[in-house]
Amino acid sequence: MPEHINIEEQIQDYIDGFCNDQEAVEIERNIAVNPAWKATYASLSEINRVLQSDFEPMEPSMRFSKNVMDQIAGLKIAKPTRQYLNPVVIWLIGGVLVTMLVFIIGYAVSLADWSATGSSTSLKIPEVKMPAVNWGGYVNNNTTMLFLLLNTVLGFTLFDKWLRRKKAGV
């Protein structure tokens, strides 16, 4: 980094009050004895002074506050986000994921051939045979009807819940 930039940064930190006491003393000493430091300090403190004294926020129109209050007049404060998130559900999901992970790792470790060494060529990937499941056997008229019935009940339940909420004006 060029020296003059380093000097600028140090002096700016001094002006902003970002340096510690020891650094401040060192910078003050440099400003007092070194013309380059003195000139940089004068330049930076001038822009800082302008920003502190001549820089004012802009003013919105006179009706601003009234407009905002008019807009929020019919509004309700929303429930905090954390109330939507049930911690029990989060812990449950986390628990299921951790259990699955532990089970998969445990299963993989139990199938590993620990007698194999890193240098040997006998390293085998454990074979996993999935049990043959005859899915076709489960799909019949009864199961289809049961599935449709459950969905219909679930649909009516949700519809009823929605109507109740609508009636309560939530």
Place this chain on the structure above:
Amino acid sequence: MTSTTSEQELIARILKGEQQHFAVLVERYQSMAFTIAFRYTRNREDAEELAQSAFVKAYRSLADYRGDAKFSTWLFTIVSSLGLSFVRKKKLDTLSLTNEKVQVAADGMSGGFSANTIETKSKVQMVQKAIGMLGTDDAQVLTLFYQGEQSLDEIGKIMGIDPNTVKVKLHRARGRLKKMMETNFAEEISNLQHA
């Protein structure tokens, strides 16, 4: 009673349903919210609309304000977020010091005067115009640091950047502003010094 405590009390009352107290917060922060919004929109009408939307959003989400940061920091974060969305929608060009559009922007902001003939009536107006000619990030960081009384950490939260990056941006912004004023307002500075 500190202003922070009274602010927390105000918020507690608003949350209990005393909506009228929100006007106190609006009055307190409307100038800063409007100024921040203006940094993105670069015109008063859109800035006003954006700042109003930010207050409405802040009101709606007030229950989510946890009080671990200043209310102003939280509010300015909302304004900045809406400002960024506005810029994305409008696809505004981010002006830079070297960009030729700076001159055009200066003309627009001064209400039709050319940048060389801006009749700056006060230093305040001149500084405001010079800052308006900076890029959005530069103007934003200067506004939040000098007007918004936000620390580097708080500016970092508002702008979604690291506090060290804020420090670097602040340093560069001041340098650009100085250069901008020397280049575009040399005559005005000279007049003010002789006045």
